[in-house]
Amino acid sequence: MWGGRFASGPAEIMEEINASIGFDKRLAPQDIRGSLAHVAMLGKAGILPAEDVAKIEAGLKAVQGEIEAGSFEFRRELEDIHMSVESRLREIVGPSAGRLHTARSRNDQVATDMKLWVRDTLDALDGQAADLQLAMAELALKHAGTVMPGFTHLQSAQPVTFGHHLLAYVEMLNRDRGRFRDARARLNECPLGAAALAGTSFPIDRHATASSLGFDRPTANSLDSVADRDFALEALSAAAIAAVHLSRFAEEIVVWTSAQFGFVKLSDRFTTGSSIMPQKRNPDAAELVRAKSGRIIGALSGLLIVMKGLPLAYSKDMQEDKEGTFDALQTLSLCLAAMAGMVRDLEPVPDVLKVAAGSGYATATDLADWLVRELGLPFRDAHHVTGRLVGEASSRGIGLEALPLAVMQAEEPRITDAVFAVLGVENSVKSRTSYGGTAPDNVRAQAEGWLKRLAGQTA
Ligand code: ARG
Numbered sequence: 529m530w531g532g533r534f535a536s537g538p539a540e541i542m543e544e545i546n547a548s549i550g551f552d553k554r555l556a557p558q559d560i561r562g563s564l565a566h567v568a569m570l571g572k573a574g575i576l577p578a579e580d581v582a583k584i585e586a587g588l589k590a591v592q593g594e595i596e597a598g599s600f601e602f603r604r605e606l607e608d609i610h611m612s613v614e615s616r617l618r619e620i621v622g623p624s625a626g627r628l629h630t631a632r633s634r635n636d637q638v639a640t641d642m643k644l645w646v647r648d649t650l651d652a653l654d655g656q657a658a659d660l661q662l663a664m665a666e667l668a669l670k671h672a673g674t675v676m677p678g679f680t681h682l683q684s685a686q687p688v689t690f691g692h693h694l695l696a697y698v699e700m701l702n703r704d705r706g707r708f709r710d711a712r713a714r715l716n717e718c719p720l721g722a723a724a725l726a727g728t729s730f731p732i733d734r735h736a737t738a739s740s741l742g743f744d745r746p747t748a749n750s751l752d753s754v755a756d757r758d759f760a761l762e763a764l765s766a767a768a769i770a771a772v773h774l775s776r777f778a779e780e781i782v783v784w785t786s787a788q789f790g791f792v793k794l795s796d797r798f799t800t801g802s803s804i805m806p807q808k809r810n811p812d813a814a815e816l817v818r819a820k821s822g823r824i825i826g827a828l829s830g831l832l833i834v835m836k837g838l839p840l841a842y843s844k845d846m847q848e849d850k851e852g853t854f855d856a857l858q859t860l861s862l863c864l865a866a867m868a869g870m871v872r873d874l875e876p877v878p879d880v881l882k883v884a885a886g887s888g889y890a891t892a893t894d895l896a897d898w899l900v901r902e903l904g905l906p907f908r909d910a911h912h913v914t915g916r917l918v919g920e921a922s923s924r925g926i927g928l929e930a931l932p933l934a935v936m937q938a939e940e941p942r943i944t945d946a947v948f949a950v951l952g953v954e955n956s957v958k959s960r961t962s963y964g965g966t967a968p969d970n971v972r973a974q975a976e977g978w979l980k981r982l983a984g985q986t987a
Contacts, residue, residue, distance in 0.1 A: 537605075546844075549602050551851050552609045556595045558644040559609050560588050562637060562720060565740045567628055575631065575730050580624040587621035588613070608847075609641070610634045631732045633724035635754040635842040640720040642849065644741065646763050649857045650712045656864040657705050657770065659986040661698045661978065663871040668694040669975035673968035675953045676791065676881040677890055684888025687953040690876050692966040695974055700773040707766035715759035718743035722753030725841040755841040757831065760853045764828040767860045771821035774863050778818040781870065785811045790880045795873035798866075813870055817863045824859055827852035885953040889918045889928055894950040894959065903942050913940050927951075 538546065564585060571581035591613055594600040606612045611634075618625035668691035678688035718738035721728065727750040734746035747753040784791035785799075794811055802808035830852045834845050892914050899910035916939050921931050929951040936943045949955055961967040 543604060543607075546607060547604045548608045548847050548850065549604060549606060549612055551854065552638075552641075552847075553602050553612070554854060555609050555638075555641040555645055556600075556613065557592070558641040559613055559637070560592045560595075561644065562640045562741065563588055563613065563628060565737045566632055566720060568740065569733050569736045570627075570630060570730075572736065573731055573733050575732065576627050580627050583621045583624045584617065584628050587617045587625060590620050591616050608634070608638075610637050631723060631728040631730040632720065633722075633754075635724050636719045636722040638847075639722075639754055639756065640718060640741070642757075642853070643715050643719065643743075643759055646759055646853065646857070647712055647715060647742075649861075650708045650763055650766075653767070653770075653857065653861060653864065654705050654708045655986055656861060656868070657701050657708070658982055660864055660868040660871065661701045661705075662982045662986055663868045664694045664698050664701075665975050665978035665982060667691070667871060667874065668698070669972065669979065671876055671878075672971040672975055673957075674876055674878050674881060675885040675957055676876070677885045677888070678966070684884075684890045686893055686960075687885040687890050687956045688960075688966040689957055689968055689971050690881060691968075691971040691975055694871075695971065695978070697773065697777050698978055701770070704766065704770035704773060707769065708763075711759065711762040711766050714762065716742075716744045717747045718745070719747050719753035719756075721746060722750035725751055725754050751841045755838070755846075757835055757846060757849050760849050761828070761831055761835070764824070764831060764853060764856055767856055768821075768825045768828045771824040771860055771863065774860075774867050775818045775821035777867065778814040781814040781874070782811050782818065785809070785814075789884075790877060791884065793875045793877060794870060795875075798870045798873055813866050817866055820859050820863055824856040827856035882953060886927060886929075889921070891928060891951050891953060891956045892918050894956045895928060895947065897959075898947055898950045899940065899943075902946070903940070905940075 567576065567581055567584045567588070570576040571578055576584075591600070594616070600612075600616065602612055606615050614625060614628060617628065671690035671694070672692075674690040675687050676690045676693065677684045678686050678693075718734065718741055720737045720741070721732050721734040738744070738746040747756075781792070781794065783789055785794050794809075794814075798811070798813045799809045800812045802810065831849055834848045838845055895917065896907065896910040896914040899905045899913060900907050903910075905913070917928065917931060917936060920935060920939075921928050924931075929948060933943070933945050933947075936947065950959070957966050957968060959967070961970060964970070
């Protein structure tokens with residue numbers, strides 16, 4: 529492609545380090561789409577004669593057909609997808625193919641291709657995240673009143689409901705979706721026509737190519753157009769945060785399915801056995817979702833490090849944006865799908881959850897609140913009285929609700945047997961009616977609200 533100035537071909541090892549075709553061939557659909565938009569604009573602007581435009585368009589479609597059919601031969605000596613498509617185009621349509629590269633460079637071409645790929649991928653991830661939200665909201669509605677322990681520091685804190693716990697993840701996923709959409713909105717400016725770095729002397733119409741590729745407008749600065757990879761960084765950072773959310777839930781599934789917790793059962797479809805220990809049911813899918821967050825976060829830091837020292841404008845370093853971005857966003861897609869599958873197969877065990885919800889003096893706060901509400905004690909004093917009663921129960925090895933009334937009255941004489949009503953976990957969650965609290969009626973209303981909002985948003 530640049531034979532004019534070169535007497536010999538590249539060294540074998542140069543070809544190996546330089547070639548990106550092994551991974552950028554996946555940009556073929558975007559590359560052809562971009563070329564079709566570019567050549568149509570060149571024709572309309574009178575830069576290319578109509579017959580060349582027609583030949584090139586037909587040739588690009590033929591190349592596209594070969595790629596879709598799997599008959600296209602990708603050759604490493606052609607370096608990347610841009611040169612591979614153009615070289616095949618020349619074989620098909622002859623010298624007219626050479627006119628396609630008028631007023632553009634691979635620098636604006638690759639930036640455009642990558643933006644198109646990231647944009648489509650963000651849209652797909654948004655739909656998948658909505659589907660996971662839907663699965664969670666459906667399960668949350670079913671278990672709006674199923675009590676379970678709520679933890680802080682992984683110590684029993686206060687009873688909550690299983691539905692409430694799930695809806696916490698629905699909120700996280702909604703912020704993830706907001707970040708996907710924000711990234712999409714900000715990336716939606718078209719670099720095509722910035723050419724190598726300085727723009728072009730041809731009278732191109734960048735607004736036309738931008739709008740025909742679904743961009744809101746062309747990028748405003750030609751140097752920035754070819755030097756910018758913020759769109760990949762933003763997509764990766766949104767993906768990394770989403771992956772962290774999935775990893776946290778995956779960790780909970782791993783813990784909850786253990787024999788020691790036994791909070792939930794996961795179907796055979798999402799567990800594996802052990803070749804040596806017949807009793808084992810391992811939550812491998814959850815473990816892998818937890819682990820794969822590592823490579824997604826890694827892709828983000830990898831690309832940040834690639835970009836941080838680059839002078840304007842394009843440098844070949846930027847070719848390293850691809851493998852990590854492709855891999856990370858596809859990995860997130862896989863994790864979202866696996867998580868949605870697991871949630872749909874997840875069965876909480878209400879009896880175990882209820883017993884666990886009441887252990888560890890989880891209703892101590894309810895007792896303290898009762899002392900404040902019914903007896904008018906200042907909260908700090910109520911906290912103190914409750915603490916002594918927990919100590920007493922603990923030394924007897926019993927729960928708060930099993931403490932005789934006389935023992936409680938020895939600590940605070942005004943306590944009556946009405947107190948026992950708030951020591952049960954069901955009453956505890958029922959009382960948490962503040963906005964955003966875990967009361968089953970709240971949770972039910974929230975879950976129903978989500979199901980309504982999510983209708984029609986899933987992939
Ligand atoms: N394969 C290259 C990349 O992915 C395309 C751009 C090459 N531009 C250049 N001036 N060598 O970044």
